[in-house]
Amino acid sequence: MARPFIQATAIALVLALVPAGTAAMAQVDTDAYRELDQFMDVFARIKATYVDKVDDKTLIKGAIDGMLAALDPHSGFEAGLDYDNLRIQTMGSYGGLGLTVTAEDGAVKVISPQEDTPGYRAGIKSGDYITHIDGKLIYGLTLDEAITQMRGAPGSKINLTIVRPGRDKPIEIALVREKIVQRPVKWEVKNGIGILNINTFSDGTGAAVKAGMMSVEKSLGHPPLGWIVDLRDNGGGLRDEAITVSDQFLNYGEIVSERGREKNDIERFYAKAGDPSRGLPTIVLVNSGSASASEIVAGALQDHHRALVMGVKSFGKGSVQTVLDLGNNTALRLTTSRYYTPSGRSVQEGGIEPDIRVPQITDPDFKTRPVFREADLRRHLINEVKADDKVLEEDTKDDPRFTATPEQLKARGVEDFQLDYALKTLARLGPIKPATRTAAK
Numbered sequence: 001m002a003r004p005f006i007q008a009t010a011i012a013l014v015l016a017l018v019p020a021g022t023a024a025m026a027q028v029d030t031d032a033y034r035e036l037d038q039f040m041d042v043f044a045r046i047k048a049t050y051v052d053k054v055d056d057k058t059l060i061k062g063a064i065d066g067m068l069a070a071l072d073p074h075s076g077f078e079a080g081l082d083y084d085n086l087r088i089q090t091m092g093s094y095g096g097l098g099l100t101v102t103a104e105d106g107a108v109k110v111i112s113p114q115e116d117t118p119g120y121r122a123g124i125k126s127g128d129y130i131t132h133i134d135g136k137l138i139y140g141l142t143l144d145e146a147i148t149q150m151r152g153a154p155g156s157k158i159n160l161t162i163v164r165p166g167r168d169k170p171i172e173i174a175l176v177r178e179k180i181v182q183r184p185v186k187w188e189v190k191n192g193i194g195i196l197n198i199n200t201f202s203d204g205t206g207a208a209v210k211a212g213m214m215s216v217e218k219s220l221g222h223p224p225l226g227w228i229v230d231l232r233d234n235g236g237g238l239r240d241e242a243i244t245v246s247d248q249f250l251n252y253g254e255i256v257s258e259r260g261r262e263k264n265d266i267e268r269f270y271a272k273a274g275d276p277s278r279g280l281p282t283i284v285l286v287n288s289g290s291a292s293a294s295e296i297v298a299g300a301l302q303d304h305h306r307a308l309v310m311g312v313k314s315f316g317k318g319s320v321q322t323v324l325d326l327g328n329n330t331a332l333r334l335t336t337s338r339y340y341t342p343s344g345r346s347v348q349e350g351g352i353e354p355d356i357r358v359p360q361i362t363d364p365d366f367k368t369r370p371v372f373r374e375a376d377l378r379r380h381l382i383n384e385v386k387a388d389d390k391v392l393e394e395d396t397k398d399d400p401r402f403t404a405t406p407e408q409l410k411a412r413g414v415e416d417f418q419l420d421y422a423l424k425t426l427a428r429l430g431p432i433k434p435a436t437r438t439a440a441k
Contacts, residue, residue, distance in 0.1 A: 039063070071335065073377040074321050078331045081144045084151070086323070086331060090238065092202035093181045096151040097158070099124060103143040107131070114182075118175045124162060131170065132161035154179045187212035193426050194224040195419070198245065201237030201293040206244025213248065213276050226281035226426040229297070230419070232311065236292025239320060239339075243269050246300040249277045249307065254342040255300045258320055265337070281429050282307035283422045286352060287360065288371045291315035298352045299341035309354045310422055316374035318348030319381055338381070348383040349374055356425070362417040364406045 043059060061077070068075045078086050088094045098117020101108050108130040113120040131139060133149045141149075152158065154177055162171040185208035186197045194216035196209055216224055227249075236242075239256075246255045250271035257268045284298045284307045295314050301307035322336040340346050351373060360366050374380050404417075414420045 068334075072319070072381050074317070074319060074333070075335050076333050078333060079329065081148050083329050083331055084148075086333070088182070090202060090323075092184060092200070092204060093179055094151060095154045095156075095177050096180050097124075097175055097177060098180045099150065101130070101143070101147065101150075103146075104129075106140050108138060108141075108143065108146045114180065117180055118178055122173050122175055124160075124173065125164070127165060129163040130160055131163050132159075134159050135161075152177045184208050185212050187215055189216055189219055189224065191423055191427055192220065192225045193228060193423055194220075194226070195228045195230060197230040198294075199234055201234070201239075201241040201245070203238065203241070205237070205241040206248070209245050209248050210276055223278050223280060226283070226429065227277055228419070228422050228426070229282065229284045229301075229307070231290045231294040231298060232285050232287045232418070233289035234291070234294040235289060235315075236294055236317065239293060239296070242293035242296040246297050247271045249275065249282060249301055250304060251275045251279075253304055256296045256342070257340045257344075258337045259340065260337040281426055283426060284309045285418055285422055286311045286314045286354060287418075288312060288315055288351075288373055290352070291317045291374070295347045295352050296339065296341075299345065299347060302352065302355065303342040303345070308356060308425070309352060310356045310358050310425070311354050311418055312357060312359060313353055313373075314347065314351040316347055316349050316351035318346045318374075318383070335381070346383050348381055350383060358418050358421045359402055360416075360418050361402050361404060362406050362409050362415060 043063075046054060046059060047056075061079070064077045068077055076082075084094070097119040098114040099119040100111040100114070102111055103109070110119075110124055110126055110128040110130065112126045113124050130146070130150075131137065133146070138146050138149070150158065150160075156177050158175050158177060160173045160175065162173060164171060182200070182202065184198060184200050184202050184205040186199070188195050188197075194213065196212050196216075198205060198209065213227075229245075229249075243255050251273060252271050255269050255271055257266060259266050282301065284301055286294065286298050286309060290298065290311075291314065295317065298309050298314065302309045318338055318340075319335045320337045320339055321333050324332045324334070326332055338346055338348060363369070409415075409417055
């Protein structure tokens, strides 16, 4: 568990006595103990006089949460379902049914079943409502509580009651939980172009990208015209996997650097010789949901002029969290460094600006839908090196390329305008022999 989760190496939190070698150090020690004394005073008064009895565990958990909340939005104490979700995001697997669900008016609604999982094979469909688990009504439970009940050890049995719109009677389904392995990468071929959709950076994402490339070439019988790396709505994950993915498109050069508290605390990561992408033209798609590890990949390929970044500005999370497993299904997630692209850019607050700005005009609400990025979060880290605050021309005036309505695009068979624009951009480049292209210096 103690591994880079856009996240670096494990850390130890040690409450140490400051040696009284100087007056200044002694003062620091005195101030710290004065604050701790005040904390214990508040703790004792709550225990003694609060209107309801409060157990120590609740108070300590609240104190830890408050302490971490005072730092930045990405540091936190993970327990219960949050701890499970952290492990799933890191390891890419869990025991359960393979259902993606959401809460809707107090009910649990199925968004989609993952292929070849118990939920999928049992015929559970998108739009179904789960009303009972093992005969007990779950209406009114929080989504976290319902998910916790559906997850469990592989091989354990569970019964669901499903209400399906259009059906008069509920459907009773008996299932056996399995180890659900999430697919971090999906590939497809369109117009002779390989599309690699990376939805998370969990264990094995880099290997899955390489396997996807091989599958694309096998399906075509030859290398594709180019690559599209779709990082839209990918919120990040493991730093090492972002480095491995970037390395699939680079022959050499720095991929990312991390800088800690001290000026000389710098670690750099480099590409290895070899380019599985064959130097073919590449477009990286990003949007406001592309964060952290996604921004490492986009920033590295952009700085090396190895790919065009297309879409809209990314989220802007340029910090690295270290995860320390504390035992008893709890973990500490703590921001320990900032990361920088090969040219020395920090994406913190500012994000990755696309080389070609392309809005998602197949979304009818793309102009009015609120967009949240790192800079909107409370207590976000301040970028130490501010970029010029400039507004792209396309942001301030209508671009004739982007005036079609979703209905007009749908009539032309365009369901995803950004992807369609990327495909047409690569097609305009025409076939390029791999031997004539190399990774940029």
